[in-house]
Amino acid sequence: MQKKEIINMDELDPRFKYQITAQPGGEHIMKCVQCATCSSGCPVAFVSEKFNPRRIIRMAILGLKDKVLKEDFVWYCAACYTCSERCPQDVRIPDLMSAIRNIAVKEGCIHPAYKEQGRLIGEMGRLYEVTDFENERREKLGLPKVKEKNEEIKKIYSKTGIDKVIL
């Protein structure tokens, strides 16, 4: 069970929900009626109490901005879209979780696992390194060589400014 906590009204940021609705993917958060269809079908919530989409939405609407952005529970969404298919209010929870994560990134709270993935993609153009070793293995199997690096993604990063956060 989650420990009971008293919410300190002074710590609430009522503008947080508007920050979310302004972010792509977060537009529908205010439609949530807290029915918990998302949480009850969520495969992550099924094995762990750490993730509870309904609770995150309630916290975000209430304005518990610091807690939502600084703790790592928003990063637990597997983006499986099970809830998205079932949500009677079309809240589009995986897209909403992405929107909240995007805000977390802007506010300096990127999860280290995503920062590392972003760095690898920026530096190599791909998530896993391709060296002579991989290409030789591929050739042995009769597979074509793949390009080791793609520099264009780094250029996209510098254009959108995300390089400052993850490179």
Add this chain to the structure above:
Amino acid sequence: MKYALFLGCTVPVRTMAYELSTRKVMGTLGIEVVDLKDFGCCGFPLESVDHDTYLAVAARNLAVAESEGLPVMTMCSACNGSLLKANLAMQDEETREKINATLKPLGKEYNGTTPVKHAARVLYEHMDEIKEMADPVKLNIAAHYGCHYTKPSEIYEDFEDPEVPYSLEELIAAVGATPVQYENKKQCCGGAVLGIDEAVSLEMTRQKLDHIQKAGADAMVLVCPFCDIMYDVNQRRIEKQAGEQYGVPVLFLPQLIGLALGLPPDELGLRLNRVSVRKLLKELGE
């Protein structure tokens, strides 16, 4: 039909058996695939970091295929979902202008015309030919659909039913195998949580292995490299941690279809599978 084969990041490095079997089976069915060297990451992990960066990284690939006038065939379900979501977003004029401004320094532009299909969907569309060419593979097979092969439904139009998926089981039946029903069939592999909380992620994977073993399947079939890493590559580790023996062989869909089409196991990369498939091949007389 000719497609640009989109390898993504995981397939060409970590699941070469999937790539090998996909290329062989497509070739056998007369479906041509070409490689475009300029393809890069699909953008999927970046959606959580910065929306516009994600769209530009995804649309860059769609632009590469568009300039060649080719539809895209993906093997990874996350790549498929990522590219299709970006495709849908890029139909909006305002978004397209904004993202194309980011792509301009690369000399690229995307006009929103590249069709994207998962390799398994392409195989499903050729099911009649597969059925005609197949020698029955008499095995009991559990289908694992994973998430992004069927969801979100808004990017898949009338293909598949996210609540009652059918395409993989129809293909399993088409090659003479028996689709096995098991508890919680649509459960996610847990791969997306691996970097966040390994224990939670591997428990999600474990539960499905348990359900499939209990249903008495000879093997499971899947269509995504990351699902494969969870069920095949990590299976030994999960067994050790749980003190259980699952021993569930994991086949990529084109490996199963390739066997039915009479392709030699080596050409389908079956030697690269982590959980032994020897017993399966023996039953098939290979």
